[in-house]
Amino acid sequence: MKSNILIIGGNGMVGKTIARIFSSRNPNSNIFIGGRKQGKTENDLIIDVTKPQTFQAILDKKIDVIILSVNDKEDHVLRFAIENKIDYLDITKPTPDLTKAYDFAKKQTINSRIVFSSGWMGGIVSGLMHSFSDQIKNIQSVELFVYYSVKDLAGESSAHFMAENVAKPFVNYQNNKPVFIKHFLDAEPFEFSFGIGKRQAYNFDVPDLYILNQIEKIPNVSVKMTYNSKFITWLLGAFQKIKLFNILSLKERKMIFGSSGNGDQSVFEIVVKTKNGNKKISLQSTKGQAELTALSAVLHVEELLKNNHETQIYFSHQLYQGSSLFESLNAYKTINMQVTE
Numbered sequence: 001m002k003s004n005i006l007i008i009g010g011n012g013m014v015g016k017t018i019a020r021i022f023s024s025r026n027p028n029s030n031i032f033i034g035g036r037k038q039g040k041t042e043n044d045l046i047i048d049v050t051k052p053q054t055f056q057a058i059l060d061k062k063i064d065v066i067i068l069s070v071n072d073k074e075d076h077v078l079r080f081a082i083e084n085k086i087d088y089l090d091i092t093k094p095t096p097d098l099t100k101a102y103d104f105a106k107k108q109t110i111n112s113r114i115v116f117s118s119g120w121m122g123g124i125v126s127g128l129m130h131s132f133s134d135q136i137k138n139i140q141s142v143e144l145f146v147y148y149s150v151k152d153l154a155g156e157s158s159a160h161f162m163a164e165n166v167a168k169p170f171v172n173y174q175n176n177k178p179v180f181i182k183h184f185l186d187a188e189p190f191e192f193s194f195g196i197g198k199r200q201a202y203n204f205d206v207p208d209l210y211i212l213n214q215i216e217k218i219p220n221v222s223v224k225m226t227y228n229s230k231f232i233t234w235l236l237g238a239f240q241k242i243k244l245f246n247i248l249s250l251k252e253r254k255m256i257f258g259s260s261g262n263g264d265q266s267v268f269e270i271v272v273k274t275k276n277g278n279k280k281i282s283l284q285s286t287k288g289q290a291e292l293t294a295l296s297a298v299l300h301v302e303e304l305l306k307n308n309h310e311t312q313i314y315f316s317h318q319l320y321q322g323s324s325l326f327e328s329l330n331a332y333k334t335i336n337m338q339v340t341e
Contacts, residue, residue, distance in 0.1 A: 002028050002029060003026075003029045003030070003064045003065065003305055004029070004030045004032065004061055004062055004063050004064050004065075005022065005029055005030065005031050005032065005063070005064065005065050005067065006031075006032045006033075006045070006047075006058060006061070006065070006066050006067065007019055007031065007032070007033055007034065007067045007069060008034035008035075008047055008049065008066060008067065008068050008069065008070055008072075008077060009034070009035070009069035009070025009092075010031075010032075010033030010034055010035060010069065011033060011035040011037075011039075012069060012070065013153070013290050014091070014290050014293050014294050014297075015033070015067075015069040015070070017290050017291055017293075017294035018067060018069060018294040018297050018298060019033065020294075021291075021294055021295055021298045022298045022301065025298065025302070026302070030043065031043065032044075032045055032061055032063065033045065034046075034047030034057075035047065036048045045057040045058075045061065049068075049070060049071075049072040049074075049076055049077055050074070050076070052076045052079075052080060055076075055077070055080050058080065058084070058086065059084065063086060064086070064087060064305075065087040065088070065301055065304060065305070066081055066086055066087070066088045067089050067091070067297055067301060068088070068089065068090040068091065068092055069091055069092060069297070070092060071092050071093070071097070072090075072092070073097060075100070075101050075104060077090075078105065079104075081114065082105065082108050082109075082110060082112070082114065085111040085112045085311075086112055087112050087113045087114075087115075087304055088112065088113070088114050088115065089115045089117055089297060089300055089304070089316070090115070090116055090117060090118060091117045091118060091122050091123065091293060091297050092118060093116070093118035093207065094118070094161050094205075094207065095170065095205060095207045095209065095210050097118075098116060098207045098210065099210060101116065102116060102313070105313050106313065110311055110313060111311050112311055113304055113310075113311060113312070113314060114312070114313045114314065115300060115304070115313075115314045115315070115316055115319065116313070116315050116316070117296070117297065117300055117315070117316035118207045119206060119207045119211055119315075119316070120144065120146065120206045120207075120208055120223075120268060121266070121268065121285075121289060121293050121296055122292065122293040122294070122295070122296025122300070122316070123207075123208075123296060123300070123315065123317065124292075124296045124316070124317070124325060124329065125208045125212075125268070125270055126208065126211055126212060126216065126315065126316075127316065127317035127320050127325040127326075128270060128281050128283070128325060128326055128329075129142060129212075129270055129272055129281070130317055130320070130325075131281075131320075131322065131323040131324075131325060131326040132272065132279050132323070132339060137217075138274045138275050138276065139218050139272060139273070139274050140218075140219065140220060140273050140274060140275065141218065141219070141220035141221065141222075141271075141272075142212050142218050142220070142221050142222075142270065142271070142272055142273075143221075143223075143224070143270070143271040143273075144206070144208060144222070144223040144224070144268060144269070144270055144271075145192065145201050145223075145224050145225075145226075145268065145269045145270075145271070146201075146204060146206075146223065146224070146225040146226070146267075146268045147192050147196055147199070147225075147226055147228065147265075147266070147267035147268065148225055148226070148228070148266070149227070149228035149261070149264035149265065149266065149288075150227060150228060150229060150232060150261060151228065151261030151262070151263070151264035152261055152264040152266060152289055152290075153261060153262060153264075153288055153290060159254065159257040159258040160254060160257075160258075162183070162253075162257040163250060163253035163254040163256070163257050163258070164250065164253075165183070165205065166183050166184075166240070166245045166253060166257070167182075167243075167246045167253075168182075169181065169182055170182075170183075170205040172203070172209055172223065173209065173212075173213040173218075173219065173220060173221045173222075174219075174220055175220065176213065176217075176219045181203045182203060182240055183202070183203055183204060183205065183236075183240060184202040184203060184204075184233075184236040184237045184239070184240040185202060185203050185237065185240055185241070186202065186203050186224075187200040187201070187202055187237065188200070188201050188202075188224055189201075190224065190226070190269075192226075192269065193267070193269060193282040193284070194265070194267055194282070194284045194336065196267060199226040199230070199233070200226060200233060200234070200237075201224035201225060201226045202224055202225060202226065202233065202236070202237055203222075203223070203224060203225075204223045204224060204225035205223070206223050208221070209221050209222075209223055211315055211317075215315055220273075228264065263287065263288055264288055265284055265286050265288065266285045266288045266289040266292055267282070267283065267284045267285075268282075268283055269281065269282045269283070270282075277341060278341065279339060279340070279341050280338075280339070280340045280341075281326075281337070281338075281339055282337065282338040282339075282340070283329070283335065283336070284335065284336040284337075285335055286334045286335075287334040291334060292335070295329070295335075296316075296329075299325065299329070300316045300319060303319045303320065304319065307319075
């Protein structure tokens with residue numbers, strides 16, 4: 001069946017990549033691009049998330065699935081999707097915005113598929129963890145280690161999130177208790193795969209912390225990140241220790257985190273510890289984080305369209321059975337994956 005897919009924020013880096021990947025894999029679908037300015041084709045729609053009056057185009061074009069790839073702080077699009085029974089996938093929300101949106105959605109009558117996919121790289125960490133954990137209740141801890149390259153071709157959203165939140169405490173979970181910590185502190189050595197080697201990794205906030213503990217009930221969850229430059233990694237830690245981020249303006253913090261290169265790899269590793277032993281799932285996207293995030297969004301939408309999922313709220317990993325997400329990612333030409341015990 002021919003589907004009408006709308007990408008709001010489709011003129012951004014990730015949005016354009018979603019459109020490219022989805023159209024190549026689903027040539028019979030119609031892809032509409034929502035943005036604040038008039039485009040050049042009839043599939044370019046003026047949709048501004050701050051102006052709900054622009055949403056009439058969604059109904060006019062009979063959109064089947066909305067992919068939100070721009071930050072909608074007031075959840076106008078989520079409200080519209082619920083009210084009009086339209087499937088919805090959001091890949092953009094930092095943890096505070098995700099919890100607010102989820103709490104709102106739980107109070108509504110849901111007659112479509114509402115999917116929150118705001119975890120690392122399109123919300124695939126939990127799905128990969130499930131692929132190799134027969135019994136989720138036996139998992140004692142999940143540790144996510146992220147390798148981030150300043151040479152990667154990255155959009156503004158992640159840089160702006162770091163600029164806005166770097167000085168604010170966030171939580172990881174130890175024995176089911178939230179522990180307040182700050183970015184770029186508490187260094188831990190980790191041996192990264194794919195030739196990267198040993199790096200010092202520091203505290204980092206991603207929605208997976210909330211999802212893995214509060215939704216999946218895993219008692220111990222942590223996330224640590226390192227940059228490709230050891231000096232930059234050390235420098236950010238030093239800035240945090242002397243509380244420099246607290247006195248810098250938002251504009252100055254954006255300058256620190258706003259660099260973007262011409263392209264580089266993106267790597268993350270999930271260490272799952274159970275009563276029966278440990279597993280490490282390693283993933284490398286040779287085309288970087290934008291490609292991986294976009295592919296994840298495409299896979300989630302394909303899963304929605306392909307299988308008869310009930311109308312309810314989902315986190316994206318809850319759409320998949322068994323190892324299907326791992327297999328789909330592993331089949332993609334620019335992704336390499338390893339599983340070790």
